[in-house]
Amino acid sequence: MLAYLLVSGLASGCLYALVAVGLVVVYKSTTVVNFAHGELFMIAGFFAYTLHVLLRVPYLLALLLAVLASFALGMLTERLAYRPLMHAPTISLVLAAVGFSFVLKGLARQLWGGQGDYIPFPPLLGSDPIIFGEIVLVPQQLVVVGGTVLCMLLFAAFFRWTRTGKTMQATAENAKAARLVGIRVERVYALTWGLGAAAAAAAAVLMAPLTFVYPDIGMSLLVKAFAAAVLGGFGSLPGAILGGLSVGVIEQLAGGYLHTSLMEISAFVIIMAVLIVRPTGFLGARGLRRV
Amino acid sequence: MPSIGTRAQVMGAAFVALALFPLVANPYLLYVVNLGLIYVVLAVGLNLLLGFGGQFAFANAALFGIGAYATGLLQVRLQWPYLLAVAAGAVFTTGIGLLVALPALRLSGLYLAMATLAFAQFTQWVLLNWEKVTFGAGGFKIPPPRFDPLPLTSAQGIYYLSLLVAALLAVLAWNIVRSRVGRALVAIRDSELAAEALAIDLARYKTIAFVLSAFYAGIAGALYSATLNFVAPEGFDLFQMVVQFSMVVVGGLGSVWGSVLGAGLLLAMQEGLRAFKGAQEIAFGLLLMLCIIFLPEGLISFLKRHMPGWSEPLRRPDARSDAPPNAPR
Numbered sequence: 001m002l003a004y005l006l007v008s009g010l011a012s013g014c015l016y017a018l019v020a021v022g023l024v025v026v027y028k029s030t031t032v033v034n035f036a037h038g039e040l041f042m043i044a045g046f047f048a049y050t051l052h053v054l055l056r057v058p059y060l061l062a063l064l065l066a067v068l069a070s071f072a073l074g075m076l077t078e079r080l081a082y083r084p085l086m087h088a089p090t091i092s093l094v095l096a097a098v099g100f101s102f103v104l105k106g107l108a109r110q111l112w113g114g115q116g117d118y119i120p121f122p123p124l125l126g127s128d129p130i131i132f133g134e135i136v137l138v139p140q141q142l143v144v145v146g147g148t149v150l151c152m153l154l155f156a157a158f159f160r161w162t163r164t165g166k167t168m169q170a171t172a173e174n175a176k177a178a179r180l181v182g183i184r185v186e187r188v189y190a191l192t193w194g195l196g197a198a199a200a201a202a203a204a205v206l207m208a209p210l211t212f213v214y215p216d217i218g219m220s221l222l223v224k225a226f227a228a229a230v231l232g233g234f235g236s237l238p239g240a241i242l243g244g245l246s247v248g249v250i251e252q253l254a255g256g257y258l259h260t261s262l263m264e265i266s267a268f269v270i271i272m273a274v275l276i277v278r279p280t281g282f283l284g285a286r287g288l289r290r291v
Numbered sequence: 292m293p294s295i296g297t298r299a300q301v302m303g304a305a306f307v308a309l310a311l312f313p314l315v316a317n318p319y320l321l322y323v324v325n326l327g328l329i330y331v332v333l334a335v336g337l338n339l340l341l342g343f344g345g346q347f348a349f350a351n352a353a354l355f356g357i358g359a360y361a362t363g364l365l366q367v368r369l370q371w372p373y374l375l376a377v378a379a380g381a382v383f384t385t386g387i388g389l390l391v392a393l394p395a396l397r398l399s400g401l402y403l404a405m406a407t408l409a410f411a412q413f414t415q416w417v418l419l420n421w422e423k424v425t426f427g428a429g430g431f432k433i434p435p436p437r438f439d440p441l442p443l444t445s446a447q448g449i450y451y452l453s454l455l456v457a458a459l460l461a462v463l464a465w466n467i468v469r470s471r472v473g474r475a476l477v478a479i480r481d482s483e484l485a486a487e488a489l490a491i492d493l494a495r496y497k498t499i500a501f502v503l504s505a506f507y508a509g510i511a512g513a514l515y516s517a518t519l520n521f522v523a524p525e526g527f528d529l530f531q532m533v534v535q536f537s538m539v540v541v542g543g544l545g546s547v548w549g550s551v552l553g554a555g556l557l558l559a560m561q562e563g564l565r566a567f568k569g570a571q572e573i574a575f576g577l578l579l580m581l582c583i584i585f586l587p588e589g590l591i592s593f594l595k596r597h598m599p600g601w602s603e604p605l606r607r608p609d610a611r612s613d614a615p616p617n618a619p620r
Contacts, residue, residue, distance in 0.1 A: 033401055033404070033405070035404075080580070081580065084584045085583065085584065088583075088587065089345065089480075090347070090400060090401075091341065091345060091347050091544070092583050092587060094347050094404060095347075095536055095540060095579060095580075095583050096579070096580050096583045096584060098533060098536065098576075098579065099533070099536075099537075099575075099576040099577065099578070099579030099580035099583065100576065100580055101576070102530070102533050102572045102573070102575060102576030102579075103572070103573050103576035103577050103580070104576075105572055105576075106569070106570070106571070106572030106573035106574075106576060107573060109569060109572065110569055110570075110573070219408070219412065219529060220412060222408070223405070223408055223409045223412055226405045226408075226409070227409070230402075230405070234401075261416070261420050264412075264416050265412070265413050265416050267409055267412075268409035268410060268412060268413040271405060271406055271409045272391075272394060272406060272409075275394040275395055275398065275402060275406060276394045279397075279398050279402070
């Protein structure tokens with residue numbers, strides 16, 4: 001029982017980590033939490049559904065195309081809901097993002113299905129469970145873990161070895177100084193938002209066969225990703241990964257040992273507990289305030 | 292722009308017109324205007340937190356629901372009389388609001404936003420799953436309250452109660468924002484650091500703003516449950532929150548009278564779109580976004596700018612000064 005819960009917790013934790021990484025990447029460079037992040041995740045799921053199920057594009061190609069389309073959608077979000085308000089108070093930014101998220105949700109409902117429609121999505125490797133002793137695994141869970149690890153490695157390589165990745169780090173460190181050395185800060189912001197959306201999209205396509213696709217998935221995923229980011233220490237990328245895995249495991253343990261319906265609210269409990277006990281999370285530094 | 296009278300005159304006239312309205316209205320119109328009055332309470336309360344305090348929270352819709360459920364359940368489960376249930380519901384909601392906000396308000400605004408978003412989902416979960424108490428997803432019916440010694444039907448009684456509460460709470464908010472508390476909130480909104488340097492206790496005033504808005508939401512919920520005679524979880528989801536955000540933003544962040552205006556306009560829009568349920572999310576989301584980008588001060592800014600007597604200074608006009616009320620400060 002315990003081993004099974006741990007393994008499936010780690011599998012869903014991988015996805016939360018991936019979504020949380022997207023959230024934190026945007027936060028680090030723009031100090032804004034993208035409240036439309038969950039809806040970008042949801043739309044990516046529907047992109048993949050349209051490509052893979054309706055148009056019969058192979059899974060991996062559909063994944064790639066959905067990630068690219070979401071990258072573009074992320075940049076569009078930046079253009080519509082962030083750039084015009086860059087110098088406005090944070091409240092305006094959050095309100096605009098919330099408005100945009102409802103536009104996306106409404107559109108998804110119009111295009112793909114209404115309330116309560118859970119649209120099934122076929123898995124990559126068939127659906128016969130694999131059994132190791134007492135652990136029962138769905139093949140898609142292995143795909144999820146593998147895919148997440150690959151994405152994380154790509155992310156790390158991108159930030160460490162590419163010029164664009166380095167300009168992003170520089171901008172996150174100090175936007176003014178980055179501008180002084182000739183980095184186009186606005187372009188970096190747009191790329192960052194696209195990158196965040198792409199991470200969410202990868203998670204969405206990996207996850208779709210396990211949870212199905214539906215328009216209301218966004219908000220609950222955003223809250224879980226935030227719980228992951230807070231638990232890890234907001235603003236820390238390794239923290240977001242650690243936090244995501246922990247949220248996945250905690251959720252499974254709560255669901256397995258206490259009550260299944262507790263899975264839905266463990267994110268809330270985690271956020272409140274972290275706020276009360278240790279607001280800086282596992283790896284967070286005490287934040288400096290910008291004056 | 293021709294003058295339509297000072298704000299006090301317009302609001303007074305509106306109050307009288309609304310007081311006489313039940314004499315001519317049909318039940319549907321009475322219900323819609325009653326809903327509008329409840330939205331006024333919600334929007335004014337949310338604006339205290341969002342527009343004046345600059346604190347972003349998603350809790351208002353959930354607190355609205357908690358107020359409605361508490362009032363309804365006290366009547367149905369414990370047979371409390373309506374007015375007592377209203378008072379208890381509002382106090383209970385305020386307490387819950389305080390419990391949620393207290394840890395989050397000590398950190399950056401981001402935490403309040405996210406903790407309250409999670410709280411909104413948690414509330415939905417409780418309403419759906421704690422069936423022994425809340426009746427679950429189907430909701431429950433509440434007997435229409437009676438106002439016995441008064442010669443009023445239930446709907447009329449609720450209407451007058453809502454009108455009275457809305458007027459009182461709007462005036463209360465108008466006085467709060469021009470008091471020490473209101474000035475402290477605006478100072479915090481404009482710069483937390485500067486406010487702290489002026490010896491304003493951030494956590495304390497943020498908590499005051501949050502508790503006030505929770506109280507307003509609780510009262511609004513109590514009135515709402517009696518207006519509909521029915522409560523169900525889906526009335527208090529995040530879409531309800533977006534409607535409330537839109538009311539405050541369209542009317543004008545940081546303007547009590549803007550919220551009154553916004554509540555009326557958005558209610559009209561919601562009723563107009565009732566037939567196109569699928570379009571509502573898109574319409575309200577788009578409206579919220581466009582208004583934030585292109586009209587950040589809301590519709591009230593036109594009135595404030597062009598109408599004598601409509602400016603909203605953050606202090607009471609100086610009695611000794613003979614300067615006109617909207618002279619440049």
